[in-house]
Amino acid sequence: MSSRRAGILCLAALLALCACEWDLWAIATRPTVEDRVRENLTGEPPAPGPVPVNPDSFQFAVFGDPQIGHDNVNNLGRFRQDVAARGIDFFCVLGDLTNDATTDEVDSIKLDLDRVGIPYYATIGNHDLFQADGWERFKQNYGPSCFPVVIADRIKLIFLDTADGTVGPTQFAWLESELQDDRFIKILLTHYPVYDGEEPTMWRLASPSERIKLQSRLGKYGVYAWCAGHIHAWRHAVVDGVNHFTCGTMAPGAPDYGTGKGYLLFTFAHDSLSWQRVVFE
Amino acid sequence: MRVTLLTAVLALAGTTCYASIASSVMLGYRGEPGVESKLVATAMADIVPVQYLKVDAGLSFNVFQNNGVGAVGLGLGAVLFRPAGLSIRFAAQHQQWNDWQAGENRALATVEAGPVYGLEAGFGVARRVSVFGADDYRSPFVWKSDAAEWNYAYRLTWKFLRRESWWLKAGFSSYDLFTVHNPQQFPLCLSGAYSLKDNLDLVMDAGTAIVGYSGGLASFHEMTLNVGVRYEF
Numbered sequence: 001m002s003s004r005r006a007g008i009l010c011l012a013a014l015l016a017l018c019a020c021e022w023d024l025w026a027i028a029t030r031p032t033v034e035d036r037v038r039e040n041l042t043g044e045p046p047a048p049g050p051v052p053v054n055p056d057s058f059q060f061a062v063f064g065d066p067q068i069g070h071d072n073v074n075n076l077g078r079f080r081q082d083v084a085a086r087g088i089d090f091f092c093v094l095g096d097l098t099n100d101a102t103t104d105e106v107d108s109i110k111l112d113l114d115r116v117g118i119p120y121y122a123t124i125g126n127h128d129l130f131q132a133d134g135w136e137r138f139k140q141n142y143g144p145s146c147f148p149v150v151i152a153d154r155i156k157l158i159f160l161d162t163a164d165g166t167v168g169p170t171q172f173a174w175l176e177s178e179l180q181d182d183r184f185i186k187i188l189l190t191h192y193p194v195y196d197g198e199e200p201t202m203w204r205l206a207s208p209s210e211r212i213k214l215q216s217r218l219g220k221y222g223v224y225a226w227c228a229g230h231i232h233a234w235r236h237a238v239v240d241g242v243n244h245f246t247c248g249t250m251a252p253g254a255p256d257y258g259t260g261k262g263y264l265l266f267t268f269a270h271d272s273l274s275w276q277r278v279v280f281e
Numbered sequence: 282m283r284v285t286l287l288t289a290v291l292a293l294a295g296t297t298c299y300a301s302i303a304s305s306v307m308l309g310y311r312g313e314p315g316v317e318s319k320l321v322a323t324a325m326a327d328i329v330p331v332q333y334l335k336v337d338a339g340l341s342f343n344v345f346q347n348n349g350v351g352a353v354g355l356g357l358g359a360v361l362f363r364p365a366g367l368s369i370r371f372a373a374q375h376q377q378w379n380d381w382q383a384g385e386n387r388a389l390a391t392v393e394a395g396p397v398y399g400l401e402a403g404f405g406v407a408r409r410v411s412v413f414g415a416d417d418y419r420s421p422f423v424w425k426s427d428a429a430e431w432n433y434a435y436r437l438t439w440k441f442l443r444r445e446s447w448w449l450k451a452g453f454s455s456y457d458l459f460t461v462h463n464p465q466q467f468p469l470c471l472s473g474a475y476s477l478k479d480n481l482d483l484v485m486d487a488g489t490a491i492v493g494y495s496g497g498l499a500s501f502h503e504m505t506l507n508v509g510v511r512y513e514f
Contacts, residue, residue, distance in 0.1 A: 030498065032500065034314070125496075126493070126496035126497055126498050127496075127497075129498060130497070163496070163498065164492075164493050164496075164498045164500055165465075165492050165493025165494075165495065165496050165498060165500075166314070166315070166492050166493060166500065166502055167315050168314060168315050169314045169315035170315075171315070172315035172316070173315075192496075195428055195430075196430075197430070198429065198430050198431055199430065199431050200430055200432075200463075200464070200465070202464055202465050202495040203465075203495050203496070204465060205465070206463055206465035206466045206490075206492035206493065206495075206502070207313060207316065207463070207466060207490070207492055207502055207503065208385070208409070208460075208461075208462070208463055209313055209316050209317060209378070209503070210313065210315070210316045210502075211411075212378060212381065212383045212385060212411055213316050213317070213378070213381055213383070215383070215411065215413065215428065216378070216381040216382060216383040216413055217381070219413050219414070220382075230496070237427065237428075238427060239411075239427040239428045240413045240414070240427060240428070
């Protein structure tokens with residue numbers, strides 16, 4: 001490659017970075033996952049409580065990455081129709097609520113999520129930290145980024161903060177203590193996938209040792225499922241008895257690897273949990 | 282038993298081969314926030330039994346966390362074009378984490394070149410097979426898993442400082458004798474040697490890996506540091 005061509009490429013990359021709405025300084029100086037988790041574990045802001053459901057029969061939806069951009073377009077209107085038609089009790093959002101975390105986007109997605117009209121939980125994604133006040137505003141709107149919640153005394157949902165692409169020491173220790181509780185069906189909900197098939201993309205937890213430690217803990221403590229977003233596609237695999245779901249995206253424009261838009265629907269009935277993938281037509 | 286067998290094979294190779302043998306022992310640290318923090322003792326041998334063949338093998342032991350055997354590696358390389366150091370290498374690795382009852386077996390095929398003007402490069406593919414559970418995790422012979430995957434592997438290093446009695450090399454390398462990083466990590470490495478006397482060097486290597494860069498929130502994650510001696514027979 002000639003030096004002139006290399007120079008033009010560097011200039012183009014620099015212009016692309018300058019043109020995007022990300023606050024690069026904020027990204028470099030953001031609170032790390034360790035900072036955020038330590039803050040979460042102080043109890044401020046308080047974790048959301050359990051939503052009221054019929055303890056014998058309930059449904060909840062899980063999806064990732066609404067990733068609302070400056071055009072404020074997403075699939076939540078379509079999802080709202082399903083909520084009414086199927087009688088979904090609550091839903092969980094797996095991070096990347098916005099694309100650039102600007103004030104407009106943060107306000108807009110909060111409004112759209114509230115408009116669905118049922119209770120919901122959210123955890124944080126990397127895109128939610130692309131502005132200086134990203135973490136502060138996430139906390140104000142949705143509470144901590146890692147917390148457990150027990151639904152109907154049957155299912156324990158454990159929300160994890162993997163927005164940095166790693167778990168961090170404090171959260172790992174906290175997770176292990178949460179997993180030891182064997183009274184409930186346990187589901188982990190977070191942004192990054194652990195396993196991404198035989199030919200993984202670059203969008204999953206990076207460190208092999210961290211992944212192996214996590215997978216060994218999930219198997220040891222009989223976790224039912226690890227639900228993730230980040231990759232805008234649907235994936236399902238069973239590793240060591242644990243379901244690994246990548247739940248897809250609610251962003252209409254984002255590439256979905258041909259797997260379509262939609263969400264993962266869990267149904268608890270007759271004392272057992274089942275799942276199905278719902279694809280938007 | 283298998284470890285003893287491997288050691289015996291290495292010793293036999295060392296006494297019967299015609300050409301060069303270099304062996305090294307190192308003591309070091311490997312840390313990864315929230316994952317593990319341990320001392321690592323390694324023994325490695327590089328053997329050139331015949332002119333166009335290279336064999337490298339090693340064993341590592343962990344102390345303080347995941348105690349006991351940590352990893353075993355065996356590589357076999359054939360030199361295709363000597364002036365460019367062009368070679369093809371096949372390797373097998375077994376790594377285990379005793380506290381977690383988890384292991385991983387890997388097969389690696391790479392094409393490597395160098396050193397040319399101090400530059401060394403390599404590129405290839407790795408098959409990674411994670412193994413969980415008390416029954417199987419210690420076995421280097423389990424090659425089926427729910428969590429098996431293909432990764433590409435790469436290496437580019439440059440010996441940027443060379444003096445009479447010492448040198449330094451830096452670059453990025455996603456694989457070595459005992460490990461293969463994921464493509465989702467960006468591994469950086471630095472190594473060096475200081476000649477203590479004829480055939481005996483003080484050697485060191487250090488490494489780290491950047492994670493999270495695919496999501497735009499990069500951070501340094503793991504850290505390794507090893508110091509030891511290398512002797513050429």
